[in-house]
Amino acid sequence: xxxxxxxxxxxxxxxxxxxxxxxxxxxxxxxxxxxxxxxxxxxxxxxxxxxxxxxxxxxxxxxxxxxxxxxxxxxxxxxxxxxxxxxxxxxxxxxxxxxxxxxxxxxxxxxxxxxxxxxxxxxxxxxxxxxxxxxxxxxxxxxxxxxxxxxxxxxxxxxxxxxxxxxxxxxxxxxxxxxxxxxxxxxxxxxxxxxxxxxxxxxxxxxxxxxxxxxxxxxxxxxxxxxxxxxxxxxxxxxxxxxxxxxxxxxxxxxxxxxxxxxxxxxxxxxxxxxxxxxxxxxxxxxxxxxxxxxxxxxxxxxxxxxxxxxxx
Numbered sequence: 001x002x003x004x005x006x007x008x009x010x011x012x013x014x015x016x017x018x019x020x021x022x023x024x025x026x027x028x029x030x031x032x033x034x035x036x037x038x039x040x041x042x043x044x045x046x047x048x049x050x051x052x053x054x055x056x057x058x059x060x061x062x063x064x065x066x067x068x069x070x071x072x073x074x075x076x077x078x079x080x081x082x083x084x085x086x087x088x089x090x091x092x093x094x095x096x097x098x099x100x101x102x103x104x105x106x107x108x109x110x111x112x113x114x115x116x117x118x119x120x121x122x123x124x125x126x127x128x129x130x131x132x133x134x135x136x137x138x139x140x141x142x143x144x145x146x147x148x149x150x151x152x153x154x155x156x157x158x159x160x161x162x163x164x165x166x167x168x169x170x171x172x173x174x175x176x177x178x179x180x181x182x183x184x185x186x187x188x189x190x191x192x193x194x195x196x197x198x199x200x201x202x203x204x205x206x207x208x209x210x211x212x213x214x215x216x217x218x219x220x221x222x223x224x225x226x227x228x229x230x231x232x233x234x235x236x237x238x239x240x241x242x243x244x245x246x247x248x249x250x251x252x253x254x255x256x257x258x259x260x261x262x263x264x265x266x267x268x269x270x271x272x273x274x275x276x277x278x279x280x281x282x283x284x285x286x287x288x289x290x291x292x293x294x295x296x297x298x299x300x301x302x303x304x305x306x307x308x309x310x311x312x313x
Contacts, residue, residue: 004038005067007031008046012064015053087115092301093122095131096144097219104160104263105144108309115308119301127242128219135293141302143291147219156289159309162261163192164223164284166201166277169254172209175275183276188266192278193285201277203231210256211235212247220244224259227281 010020011031021028039045046060056064092112096105113121124131124140128147134140135154149156165183168175175182181201183192213235214221228235241247244260251258252273265276278284290309292302 003041004034005070007034008038009064009067009071011035011047011054012056012060015055017054087300087304088118090118090299090301091120091122092142092299092305093124093140094142094144094305095124095126095134095140097126097128097131097146105309108305112305112308116301116304125243127217129217135291138296141292141296141299142305144288145219145291146223146286146288148289149291153294154291155294156291157306157310158287159290160263160288161190161193162263162286162288164220164227164259164279164286165192165262165265166203166206166257166259166279167248167251167265168206168209168257168275168277169251170273170275171254172257174206174209178205178275178277181277183278185270187278188262188268188276192262195278197280199278200280202280203227204233206257207231207233207235209236210238212239212241212250212256212258213237214244214247215240215242218242220260223283223286226283227259227279230281230283 007020007024010024011017014020014023017032017035018028021031024031035046042059042063044059045057046063048055048057048060094105094109109121109123113119124134126134128145131140131143131145132147132149135143144159146162165188178201181199183195187195213224238256239247239250241250244258244264247258248260248264250256252271254273259279290306292298
């Protein structure tokens with residue numbers, strides 16, 4: 001219906017076939033044939049050729065109005081794409097588990113926000129199962145997780161590594177015999193991956209210690225269950241929490257030991273309330289991924305955030 005709209009609109013703007021043809025760099029006869037062909041296809045005349053200057057028929061008025069609406073919508077789409085490419089507008093939703101979001105990721109989010117303040121950022125802290133569900137539903141653009149997703153359906157890039165550590169209230173007597181294995185504040189960041197095995201602590205040494213663990217819906221709980229199974233004992237659980245930051249606070253209050261990511265404590269000011277150990281296991285060092293669905297529209301905001309979070313400081 002609008003195949004010849006630009007030729008028709010040129011005639012309307014110039015009120016003349018000859019002037020419109022000159023503006024389009026085609027002959028007047030060619031332009032006249034195109035307009036007549038369009039009118040035959042539409043089944044009604046657009047121009048009243050008996051008036052001077054050329055005028056529109058009632059149908060032509062409606063047709064030109066429709067063309068102008070199309071031009072307006074095309075202009076809005078072009079402007080949206082220009083704005084999105086320049087990141088002057090748009091949105092980005094990111095979900096993550098309850099300890100991966102605490103330090104490294106917020107630094108990158110802050111950097112992105114400072115560079116592109118007009119992007120509407122939506123940051124949601126949630127467990128791994130829920131975040132994957134939201135990713136599948138299109139409610140999240142990106143998910144930060146330790147869990148490996150199906151590579152046929154998802155793209156995953158390593159954004160950082162972490163190590164699970166054992167946090168024990170300093171008041172617990174077990175710490176007295178393990179002073180040489182306790183991690184120093186300087187070893188709670190990337191240096192933790194260089195801690196020799198001789199300074200790691202076997203989890204079964206803490207079988208008589210009460211524990212604060214995450215709930216069964218959390219992926220970290222699956223990982224800690226594996227560590228306890230590997231150590232051949234079932235821990236005494238005093239509390240089950242939804243967030244590692246809460247279990248960490250209870251550990252500092254002397255309630256029980258907990259297992260969490262070194263990334264949660266690497267920037268914390270150590271006040272002597274807890275002792276921290278690297279656990280002796282092949283399962284404590286792991287990668288954290290930023291993930292998105294394959295086949296989804298990969299926005300410029302997603303691309304820029306990926307560049308920032310994957311950059312090496």
